[in-house]
Amino acid sequence: MGSSSGQPEFDYLFKVLLIGDSGVGKSSLLLSFTSNTFDDLSPTIGVDFKVKYLTIGEKKLKLAIWDTAGQERFRTLTSSYYRGAQGIIMVYDVTRRDTFTNLSDIWAKEIDLYSTNQDCIKMLVGNKVDKESERAVSKKEGIDFAREYGCLFLECSAKTRVNVEQCFEELVLKILETPSLTAEGSSGGKKNIFKQNPAQTSSASSSYCCSS
């Protein structure tokens, strides 16, 4: 999947974060997007991440997508992953109302607290629309929430893959339209990492991947 070092393998590197309650399907959504598969997954412990290369228009993009654990106590651990993210996807389960109400009670607050990018693009995603008969949160509610919090919004199903790619693509398009975010994400591919001087030595501040 990688190209030989020294070649710019992508024009932009974006960091995208998936958050939301336990069991809403964050990992499944990610797997569905990166591998076109749907599988029974184990709960995410701490954090996990996957990489996906996308080409949008002329631009080659590398997405580093961070998948966080939903259980409450992992928040101490996951809070540091908001830093430097250009996009944050809040996921809820359309069949479980509590996962939706927790978005305003918990997750939106987490973003305010920990996100370092003022212009970071937020996206609301209602997952599991394949279980239409069990739906507990209407699409309108999702739209209203998104309007209130200034997010993009989509409903999708990691299982049937409906709207899965759109989730990420819409997010990325919006990031590309935001100059402050592209400036930050642009330099990634142009460095040869193994010849690069260690720019950061402090472990605490090592989260920025491409600051320049």
Next chain:
Amino acid sequence: MITDADTLFASDHKRDAYGFSVRPHHVQRYRENVKIYKEEEEERSERWNSFLEDHAQSDLSPVNGSSEINPSTESDNKYAEEKHLHSDKPGPDSTQGNVGEEDEKRVVRFQIWTAIRPSLRAIEDLMSVRVKKKDGDGEQEAPKLKSSKRVNGNDSEDELYDVEKELELLVRGGAPMALRGELWQAFAGVKKRRVENYYQNLLAADSLGKDIEHADEKGLSADPLAVVEKWKGQIEKDLPRTFPGHPALDDDGRNALRRLLTAYARHNPSVGYCQAMNFFAGLLLLLMPEENAFWSLIGIIDDYFSDYYSEEMIESQVDQRVLEELVRERFPKLVQHLDYLGVQVACVTAPWFLSIFINMLPWESGQAPNQFYFCYTKIVIFKYYVCHSERCSLFISSQSVGCASV
């Protein structure tokens, strides 16, 4: 429990010796190596058996005499019988049940406890000295390991040291599957930890046990306790997500897992339930009877990983920082690469720490560090982490990818 050596390595290679399906991208390698695994397993069995035989004659004097016949087969039979009974929802025939009218109605017997085989008692005694009895219930203070004369009255310290050395070597080589569950129990000092009826009483506190067993996946049962015990919903969510597809985790297996996790959460409310414990508990249930698994879980989480899984998860964070420092020192290139990617070392290592490699590595290698845990201290596991980092480092340098999930 998986103990049948003949079926350990199924010929179709779809599942490994533990009953886990081999991931598609590992099948080829598994197939190539299965013969080696098998040979190694046989070698291990031989080594351990001869070790146990050597020490059986001199060291062992059965203590409670309750399980003189080979307890392994005994427990297997029992377990098999259990499973049989479960499958057609037996009535109130839980004869071993302790008191409490609710137990009458309880479908599943959770009172499954088996002492480990007599030949392992010497190891059990040796390891039990590490167990700190917190409630001081009259059991005599165990002697320090160095001056222990419990194994054999005539043992000199040197001899004891030799036994330990030998044991250490054996542990390094891994435990054979047939012995693994019992060895872990011996290492974790399960016998010494055990308090009669404690497990049962923890579960009996839940007077609505039956409802919970049929609670739906979303954990939204009408159980009033659910309000107090906020971990309950999380456990429900994770039951079907623990080793999904594993044949042992059918309905009965999941009920056992639920009881085990529930009992632990009540035993230690400051931890309650933390994701990742489901992996430990599930693994233990594959290797031993339910109550044995409970005491082993207590050994793991109360002692080895105290504060790893509490609300603040302090200790796991501390350990990760320590590892990060080590990795920084030993593998600057790796860290540089991670820095470049905007990846904190901790985010790669957090899952290692929290699930102690269960689910992280192919099972054959994932079990190795667990072995160490049971027998030794964190130092060893840190060495393992460092080695693992080294491999990642090599992998990353060779592929220049870095973001591959390790």
